[in-house]
Amino acid sequence: MSTRAGRSGRGGRGGRGRGRGGSATSSDAQAAPAPAPGAPDTPAMENALELLFGNLPQDLQPRLKVWAQGVEEAHRETTTRLREVAPNPTEQQYNALIELVDDPLWTAQDTARLNEDCAQLEQVINTRGTNTHMQSLWKLTPKFMGCVPISIICPERLLEYGSEHEPIPVGNHFVVHPNWPPRFCDHLRFLVVHPVFNRSPSLLALAIQYAVKCRTNDRRRWPVQDPTGDRYISLLATAFRNGHRQTKIEDIHRDVRQQMEVLPPLCRLLREIERVSIPGQLPEPVEDDGEPFAAYIVTTSDLLNIKKAVDRVATCGMPDYLPADLRFMWTTSANHGHPYPPANRIKEVLLKAYKRQVQEAELRRRRSAQAAQVPPAQAPPAEDTARQLEQATATIAGLQEELRQARLVDPQLMGSDNMASLEERATAAEQRVAQLEQSNAALVQASGQVDARVVELETQLAGKAEKCADAEARASAAEQKLLEQSALVQGQASDQQVNARVAELEKLLAEKAQVEQKCADAEARASAAEQKLDQQVNARVAELEKLLAEKTEELLQSQESVKTIQASHQEMDDQVTELKRQLAEKAQVEQKCTDLAEDLQAHFTAQQYGDVDMELDNDSHGMDGDDMDLGPFEDEADDSLFLSPVEGLYKKAPGQSSMSQMQEMPDYNIVARSLPWVKRDYVD
Numbered sequence: 001m002s003t004r005a006g007r008s009g010r011g012g013r014g015g016r017g018r019g020r021g022g023s024a025t026s027s028d029a030q031a032a033p034a035p036a037p038g039a040p041d042t043p044a045m046e047n048a049l050e051l052l053f054g055n056l057p058q059d060l061q062p063r064l065k066v067w068a069q070g071v072e073e074a075h076r077e078t079t080t081r082l083r084e085v086a087p088n089p090t091e092q093q094y095n096a097l098i099e100l101v102d103d104p105l106w107t108a109q110d111t112a113r114l115n116e117d118c119a120q121l122e123q124v125i126n127t128r129g130t131n132t133h134m135q136s137l138w139k140l141t142p143k144f145m146g147c148v149p150i151s152i153i154c155p156e157r158l159l160e161y162g163s164e165h166e167p168i169p170v171g172n173h174f175v176v177h178p179n180w181p182p183r184f185c186d187h188l189r190f191l192v193v194h195p196v197f198n199r200s201p202s203l204l205a206l207a208i209q210y211a212v213k214c215r216t217n218d219r220r221r222w223p224v225q226d227p228t229g230d231r232y233i234s235l236l237a238t239a240f241r242n243g244h245r246q247t248k249i250e251d252i253h254r255d256v257r258q259q260m261e262v263l264p265p266l267c268r269l270l271r272e273i274e275r276v277s278i279p280g281q282l283p284e285p286v287e288d289d290g291e292p293f294a295a296y297i298v299t300t301s302d303l304l305n306i307k308k309a310v311d312r313v314a315t316c317g318m319p320d321y322l323p324a325d326l327r328f329m330w331t332t333s334a335n336h337g338h339p340y341p342p343a344n345r346i347k348e349v350l351l352k353a354y355k356r357q358v359q360e361a362e363l364r365r366r367r368s369a370q371a372a373q374v375p376p377a378q379a380p381p382a383e384d385t386a387r388q389l390e391q392a393t394a395t396i397a398g399l400q401e402e403l404r405q406a407r408l409v410d411p412q413l414m415g416s417d418n419m420a421s422l423e424e425r426a427t428a429a430e431q432r433v434a435q436l437e438q439s440n441a442a443l444v445q446a447s448g449q450v451d452a453r454v455v456e457l458e459t460q461l462a463g464k465a466e467k468c469a470d471a472e473a474r475a476s477a478a479e480q481k482l483l484e485q486s487a488l489v490q491g492q493a494s495d496q497q498v499n500a501r502v503a504e505l506e507k508l509l510a511e512k513a514q515v516e517q518k519c520a521d522a523e524a525r526a527s528a529a530e531q532k533l534d535q536q537v538n539a540r541v542a543e544l545e546k547l548l549a550e551k552t553e554e555l556l557q558s559q560e561s562v563k564t565i566q567a568s569h570q571e572m573d574d575q576v577t578e579l580k581r582q583l584a585e586k587a588q589v590e591q592k593c594t595d596l597a598e599d600l601q602a603h604f605t606a607q608q609y610g611d612v613d614m615e616l617d618n619d620s621h622g623m624d625g626d627d628m629d630l631g632p633f634e635d636e637a638d639d640s641l642f643l644s645p646v647e648g649l650y651k652k653a654p655g656q657s658s659m660s661q662m663q664e665m666p667d668y669n670i671v672a673r674s675l676p677w678v679k680r681d682y683v684d
Helices: 026-031 042-053 061-068 071-085 091-098 108-117 119-128 132-145 182-192 201-216 231-242 249-258 265-277 300-312 324-333 343-372 382-409 419-445 447-464 471-488 495-620 636-655 659-663 668-674 676-683
Strands: 159-161 168-170 173-175 296-298
Touching (some): 071 324, 091 132, 091 343, 108 119, 108 168, 108 343, 132 343, 173 343, 182 201, 182 300, 182 324, 201 249, 201 296, 231 249, 249 265, 300 324
Parallel strands (some): 159 296
């Protein structure tokens, strides 16, 4: 239920973020015996531990394995204690949380009218239905928190579910769409059963408020509700109530931590919430706009961030708590019997709970209206009038001094967004004092009534002094007292004082306008500088990209040139090898030519002297040269034909440098035919 008077902003939808353990196959499930009621699901626990602790350092895993051996026994003991400390609520106990309350300000006609106004809400609940996660949430929350879920996420705790649907009107009030999505319910279940909140709905609501503040950069004055009286929460409330709106949320919390010698668990949790919830790019800050304080809009991502933060809380690097998934599994396995409400009655329970919420909101509205009215009272005796007037005058003077001191002590109040409306009311009160001076006689008769009202208001102020030190609240209370007791004030305000006060307020407003203009100018300059910087960066990036492309092209061309040069070198190496081979062959041929020349020279020499010897031998043996069979060299003509070319070839051969040149000589063929060994050795 909500007045829908402004919203703090919406965030993105958070993911599931859940690890699932392994599940047995159908054949294994049939073969395995059914566990006893309340017995731990050991395989599922082992799978969950493997998934959750698998990413830890290797040196810690052996210790964790030893520790895990006692998990089953610890689970049994925890289950037994949990059933004793947090038993399932009975149907009667559950109905006490959702049924309409009996109150003198509530009649049977109001109940009938409420049932008629909830017709649309009932239709939405019956049409959309609920999911299993929501049913589980509505069973666990009363067991561990002693309330229903909509008593945690509710306007009374300054929280509202960020539904995408329009609110549902119920009489003079509005109800947020009642069907919460599975992921939202799932993450809220993990937080409801976690021990860091000590089963306190107020502490859980405080953590959710802080998560929304961090995500949306909400810098409004945070009305922290302290359910414990803890010093840390008291310091936190004071810091966020008096902190300047330009100060970051994490900076205010850091100042609070520096005042603590020992950081409590809640303090460390809020620090981790800052780390996981504050986005890298902060949105525009949400500031006071003078309207009634709008509730913090809760999304699935906020609950997921708190769950992550809880798992991150650690001391000396070791987690302070079991992982939220494992703890939730232990908690749900400890359930026994059939917790109320059953699945077929969850819609009925939802409708009753929302009716109860609307009734409580209407009763608060009626009590406030009743308290604003002054009940009739009998006039006091005449002899007590002077004494009561004197006391009332002294009380008024004290209240005026308190108001003045409050404004001096808290300079932030003078610069707050609510200053204009506050000063308008103060001016109206002072004008009312001047007008009521003429009716002093009538108010004297009712001085007893005024005195009683003064005593009542002083009592209320004393009771709230410890919890609400807000200067604005004190000023409002003092202003109310001034309005009610202004009949006894004589000559406290004059036209001159009123004019001076108006001039002072106008001056303050002018200064405020100047400050706002300076802030706007500074933001404009910062925006322009940021745009210019972005342009310069983009231009430089484009220039570097172009240069990189050119260098890349040059590198590719260089690689191609290298490949071409390498191919040329290879070709030249092949040519050099071929030339070396040809030179070697040439050397061999030249050597053979040299040998041939030597052989020819020897042959010619032998031929020249051999003929003479042959003739001598023939003569000595009685043989005539004509008897020798000289073949083609039989006669002198043939001999001359033979010797002449050979002698000419011999004379020319030493001057030749190669066989090819010798072959070009005109007499080479004759010699080659005449000398078969030449043909065999050189021609072939």
